[in-house]
Amino acid sequence: MLEANMGFEPDDALDIKFGKMLNYGEVYYPSWTQEAVSILCNLLSLTPPEHHRIPALSQQTLKEKTITILLTMLRALSQQQPMLFIVEDLHWVDPSTLEFLTQFVEQQTTGSILAIFTARPEFDPPWQSARISTLPLAPLSMDEAAQMTFSLSGDITTETLRRIVKRADGIPLFIEEIVKITTLDNQANLPTTLHDLLAARIDNLGSSKVIVQLASIIGREFNLDLLRKISLCNYHTLELHLSTLQDTGLILNINETTKQFKHALIQEAAYQSQTKSVRQTVHQRIAQVLQTDFPDVVTTQPELLAQHFFYGGEIRQSIEYWIKAGQRAARNSANLEAIDHFNSGLQLLMSLPSDPDRDCTEFQILVSLCPVLYATKGYGSEEATQTNARISALSERVDNSSELFLARWALLINTIASVGSYGVTEAAMHLLPMAHDDPLKKQAAHYIIADSAFWVGEFETTHAHTEQAITLYHPEQHQMLQEQFGENLSVSCSAYLSWALYFRGFPDQAKDVCEQMLSHARELAHPHTLALALCFATLLHRWSNKSTETLSLSLETIAISQQHDFSVWLAAGEMAHGWALVLHGHSEIGIAKLQSSITRMKASIGGISVIFLSALIESYIHLELYDKALSLLAEAQADEITTGDSHFTAELHRLKGVCLLGTSESNTKEAEACFSQAIAISRRQSAKFLELRAAISMARLWWHQDKREDARNMLEEIYNTFTEGFDSHDLQEAASLINL
Structure with missing residues (x-):
């Protein structure tokens, strides 16, 4: 669309295309910035002059800004005149295109755009909007099929019409195509299925049949330059064949460089009309031409070469390009695509004989797969754990692999997240x-x-x-x-x-x-890193008892996690959000959020469950639901023993003491023992803030027991060790108790 609107010609030099792009922008988008020009150059595979270049952007930032620019351009065009925006076959959409379309659907626009999206019933759109109407397209009724047939040809007999309507099964394409081949002489010999019909249409193309077959192997949409390079026709002959195909209605003109089959079923019929060996040879030729003559495709669409090499029978080269495709998708934070590409490579790899080379390649793919699994499924997810188990088995056979360090690092991360931290520090x-x-x-x-x-x-x-x-x-x-x-x-x-x-x-x-960490993460604009930073900042504010800041940051954490399918950070964001909602008086919603986060946690990062359980425990205590809090405390303390997660051990003892006192005054002695244990543990850990909290709880207890001087002396001793943070919630609470 952009190339056509900007007037690009197939033989335009890059500087000519750049000039046309600038001229187009000056006319239609006078507010284009230098950054926008540079980003469009990247999209259109142009190299801007030095004075138009901007500092390198992260791949995620580049993608986000590209989407923003394309949406801005659509909006600007729609303000000049009403627009029809059509996207077909969404059941085959890739995640990045779906992200663009989702933003398009959800944005508020002042222009006039009628968007029509087509998809098969299995497509589940991620957007919800009152502006969207879904229109299921049922097959044509028998009357409608008859009317359509008559509108296309009035020379069909009643008996032939009946047979067409019966065989068409309400499919307009069948009716349209069968009418084209129906004459008064052959009405008795009509194809019985749509596939047979399309095959017959292709067989009747004469010498143009070879060209439509070659085009079908490239794909439903095919580049004319690529078709010229793989065909044996000269330029003039090829143009005649393409004109014939277009006149028959089998292909459509997209722009000067690209044509498309009118329907995916036509492309499929042309593809299937060739023997497997012929298709394989052509796939090989396409892959080789792409390698040598289309370097931009090699760089930006390695998955395309992977597919052609696969269907061309070149399994090892296909695997090589699936790995490149996975790595490129991971660099661009397209994690779901990366997982699909790596898994495609693995699936092919398993078809090869087992040998050291296969082991090394499998090891390489799995090590590359781990970071994207961690981001989307969770560091301790079942998928990540199974992948690491296989990596461990392979590492014994590939001791000299350059990825061995990465493999052991990934395994330790998974160990912490799945079963806990026992012995990990020493191994690390x-x-x-x-x-x-x-x-x-x-x-x-x-x-x-x-x-x-x-x-x-x-x-x-x-x-x-x-x-x-x-x-x-x-x-x-x-x-x-x-x-x-x-x-x-x-x-x-x-x-x-x-x-x-x-x-x-x-x-x-x-x-x-x-603050510096979060600012750095925002500048980098790498989604997974930013989600991590937001999560850690959110929990720091939670521990600091800053519920308003926690509420705001947790919403941001949830938003980016939902956008990019980050399971761990979504769970953590929900946990902090639920805790903050409880403190703001929305207890029912808050508790539900906390319980949901714990469910997510168990599937993605169960080795550090205490940090999730403690937030719900604190919420129960805030609501004076002490029995529920005690039950959950028992679960958290059992998890501590199982996983070695003792970062909050002191605080769990303190919270247990608070619950015991809230349940009954007769629990005073047991509660005091809990506070004493919390103080002792926090001192061993050099965790002064946890020690301060335990000391505050002990001081309150002693105060009610008329041991006020002991309480004051104990608090002063720990309070005086602090050199900063005197405006924090805990230190202010300690100071108020000291001054009572």
């Missing part, structure tokens, strides 16, 4: 010597050590290793970190550093690190 320490002098792998090793240490309550270790990792980061590493580990590890390490600082009693530093 072995990654440091494996990293050698590679700064990216060093960051990854420090990160996994910090990650595992946090969940077992070793906050000083988390603090030390996150800081070491952050010092190794340079901005130019972002793309490589994203490709190898699925996220920007500088942001991830800053996220854990903010938590470690908070637990250790440095809330102001934690806040500063968190």
Whole structure:
């Protein structure tokens, strides 16, 4: 559409096309920015002059800005005159195109656009809008089929009409095509099925049959330059054949460079009219021509080459391009497409004989698959766990693989998320010597050590290793970190550093690190990294008892997670959102959100269940539902033992004490023991904020027991160790108790 509107010709040089694009923009979009010009150049495979270039954008930012520009252009055109916007066969749509169409449907526009989308019944549209009408297209009735037949030809006998109507089964294409081949001489020998009918139409094309067959192997939409290169016809002869096909109504003209079969069934019939060996040879020829003469297609559509090589019988080359397609999709944050492409490669790979080469390739694909599985299914999901189990089995056979470090790193991440952190920190320490002098792998090793240490309550270790990792980061590493580990590890390490600082009693530093981390993630605009940053910032505000900020950030976390199918961050966002809703008085909705988040958590990251359960426990306590809170506390403490997740052990003891006191005053002694245990554990962990909370609960108990001086002395001792954060909720509560 863009190329046609801008007046591109097939033989235009790139600078001519660029000039036409600028002229088009000046006439129709005078507000185009330099960034918009550069982004359109990328979309149209043009290289802008130096003075029109802008700094490189992340692939996700580029995609988002491209969608925004295309929507703006559609809106501008519709304000000049009413528009008809047609998209066919949505049952075959890819996720990125669906994202564009979803934004188109959901945006508010002042122009006049009639959008018509067609799809088979199995397509489930993701949008809901009062502006949309769904019109199921039932087969034509017998009367309608008869009327259509007569409108196309008045020379058909009554008996032939009856037979056409009966055989058509209400399908307009059948009626249209059968009328074209029906004459007074052959009305007794009509094809019985639509496939037979289309095959007969193709057989009657004469010398043009070969061209329609070649075009069908390219696809329903075919590039004319590619068709010329694979056919044996000269330019003039090919044009005559194409004109014949267009006159017969089998193909349609899209623009100067592209034509399309009128219906997918016509393309399928032309494709099936050839022997398998012929189709295979042509697929091979198409793939080879694409490789040598269409470098842009090789770069931007490796999945197209993968398909042609597959149908051409070149399995190994097909696998190679499926891997490239998966890697490209992952770079562009098209995670669902990446999973599909990698799985297509794996499926083909399993058809090859088992040998060391196959093992190495499978290992490579699975290691590349892990980050996108973590993003969409969850670090501890069943799919991720099964993938890592296979990687572990293969790692014994591919000891010299360059992906071995990535494989062990991915396995440790999955272990923490699926079964817990027992022994992971020690295993993670072995990654440091494996990293050698590679700064990216060093960051990854420090990160996994910090990650595992946090969940077992070793906050000083988390603090030390996150800081070491952050010092190794340079901005130019972002793309490589994203490709190898699925996220920007500088942001991830800053996220854990903010938590470690908070637990250790440095809330102001934690806040500063968190704000810088979130700002960095927004600048990078890598969806998975940003969702991670939003989640960590949300939970930091939750722990700080800032329910309004938690509410806002959790909504943002949920939105980006739903947009990109991030299961873990969606669960965490729902958890924080539910907690904040309860504190804002919306208890029924909040509790439902919390319970939903726990269900999601168990499917995606069950190895760190305590952080989810504790939010619901706190909500029950806020609502004075102490029996429910105690029941859930027992589950959380059992999970601690199973998984080794002890980052909140002290707080769970404190919350149990609060519940016991809320249940009955006779539980005073047991509650005091809980508070004492919480203080002891938090001191061992150097978790000053958890110690402060436990001390506040103990002080309140002692206050009611008339041990006010003991309460004041205990609180003053811990309060005086703080050097910052005196405006925080917990320190202000401690100060008010001290001054009573």
